Amino acid sequence: MYEELRNEIIRICRLSYDRGHVSAAQGNISARTPDDRGIIIKVSGTSFATITADDLLFVDWEGGVFDSDSMAPSTRQPSMELRFHSWLYPLDDEIGAVVHLHSPYSTAISTNCSSGEIPLIASEARTLLHRVPVIPMYPAGSQLLAEAVHDTFVEDGIMVAVICEHGPVAIGRNLQEAYNHVDNLEHNCMVATYSRLTRLVGTASI
């Protein structure tokens, strides 16, 4: 079942990997099923570098785990971040996808944001992302992390936030939109890094 959606998840996984948003050992992506019975999410430990549609599980809203093709109950373990993924969808019926990546410039800047926000310096990030909070660092897979992620997205208009030392989490109406928020943020953080750097070292005169 859900063949189209599963293929779209795989496409966004490969795109995320090819663009350098994750290493081969990182990241997870989920999407709400069109019938709104639950979400599709990957098996724990699967690499974006080699993932196929067979590595995707269906998890219903009660936490039941099924093979996403045959819909038979499965004993395979969903991604360790299932908790924060599944807690975000109830916030808004419009949320169709959650994309969590480890984009390096965004993650690096998150370690130094005493103000609790990523500085938005590039024009398109300011226009499209409004405000990007930094979520405090809790252990990967913990309930504390899931609560902190959930509480961050309760605020209206938050589309992407960054877990400190860990990486961005974005919501979107669909997979491409959630991915685009992360890609836009990472571009902004790359610009911010080199903007600060060229301010430090000076570029006005040669």
Add this chain to the structure above:
Amino acid sequence: MYEELRNEIIRICRLSYDRGHVSAAQGNISARTPDDRGIIIKVSGTSFATITADDLLFVDWEGGVFDSDSMAPSTRQPSMELRFHSWLYPLDDEIGAVVHLHSPYSTAISTNCSSGEIPLIASEARTLLHRVPVIPMYPAGSQLLAEAVHDTFVEDGIMVAVICEHGPVAIGRNLQEAYNHVDNLEHNCMVATYSRLTRLVGTASI
């Protein structure tokens, strides 16, 4: 109509995205039609990551908007930067294309150019680009921005300029030429960034 030109726009969009000149949420490119009746430009909000020839509109010199294939009037919204695109073509009959990207090193350096120009340090940029002004930052899509972009290109010999905190705008006889100016500038800005950095930290002795 304009099938060849529309395919060329798509090719340059994908190239821009693959080379990292834009994130999946950014950028716009236009081209003058061979019959000089107007320009082809993308629908507002379309991502370079997924754009197809169906996402391109024809806009005539009076601002009429048409489907670029059927040429039927269209209610779809052209790119929010249509204004500065369409104002550049009348400056010179030779201008066949306008490429606006968010190239990160160029954008970063633009935030620190008190002299109002991007420093040209790399040989090929000095040879081919002569002078690259920084355009003051006005809101994306605003008339003020369109006026500032227009006024910058009135000066003879300007082929590319950078909107502060936003990114490069280039003109060219065709799409590849305009793209090449941006690519050359971005290479220069990457060299300038690391040149200043290695000057700061020292490389002469190990």
Add this chain to the structure above:
Amino acid sequence: MYEELRNEIIRICRLSYDRGHVSAAQGNISARTPDDRGIIIKVSGTSFATITADDLLFVDWEGGVFDSDSMAPSTRQPSMELRFHSWLYPLDDEIGAVVHLHSPYSTAISTNCSSGEIPLIASEARTLLHRVPVIPMYPAGSQLLAEAVHDTFVEDGIMVAVICEHGPVAIGRNLQEAYNHVDNLEHNCMVATYSRLTRLVGTASI
């Protein structure tokens, strides 16, 4: 013989090159044969940019060198780092592959680690890699280097280490797993570099 394993080595070589873990003149990768008679490793001097399955030799545990397809004795020279590759497999029957790359951020950080360890700042690296020692720099191909690499991996739980000024060495149950350790480490070192940099130049306020 060993066609599947040889193809997998070629796949990981190309992946390593495409992801920027090596230049066209660098790196070597080996894998234990399924029959545990020895390892497959590349011919000395072959570039990852152009390597094919014909460039792979079989070396048995006694050091005999054979063509890995025909299994005829070969006079071709195995990689100059054969010594440290072949010394790692006897440490644990579970080691199926050794991946040695020159990942630039990891190599750069290794030159400044007075504490003898790579700082693990990114969440997934801390979770999956535990501890990443820096191995002192000895001449490429030397017995001293092979001994230092061997002695580092004697410690339980070490999956990847970095030879100072030279690059990472990882072990894994298979090629993809060993590669993933290097990819995860390189991502961490990229984050660590830009984390320190943005701390230096400041990002909290614009």
Add this chain to the structure above:
Amino acid sequence: MYEELRNEIIRICRLSYDRGHVSAAQGNISARTPDDRGIIIKVSGTSFATITADDLLFVDWEGGVFDSDSMAPSTRQPSMELRFHSWLYPLDDEIGAVVHLHSPYSTAISTNCSSGEIPLIASEARTLLHRVPVIPMYPAGSQLLAEAVHDTFVEDGIMVAVICEHGPVAIGRNLQEAYNHVDNLEHNCMVATYSRLTRLVGTASI
């Protein structure tokens, strides 16, 4: 004529572009013909992003210019750096190719090398490249530049050098070998840049 060699030049041009050694407006590559009658070099102004085998000229040792397919005399202009390319081949019969790229990290470091040499910090660069001089900056295409390049390669064992503010020039027995020298050097310069940077900002403790 020379179909195989021309295809190999195109392959190395695309590789150079795809790996970021040049922007779409930069670089030139030449190769000695197998019959040693002269060299193949590209038409002036052709971009590596779009070059095809039709954009290659044959230039004999007396400077005669011919279409490299039909061998008919040609009025097209060879690359402006023809002079330094053609002056390098007579230095040694073993030189089969000259690769000149604008690799950004190498070019950046070249601007700060008061000692006249690129620091070789990465293991494989030290092993394979021995010594990499910095050539003083003269105008692109000038006789002074051609003389400076020539004089640099008179020294035995020099395989690659960097024109200040301009980029690397490498010689090799064939195109892949010359390219590999540039790729190895650029890797070294990337490592050197981040090595200095992490020394400045500190990485030993978190």
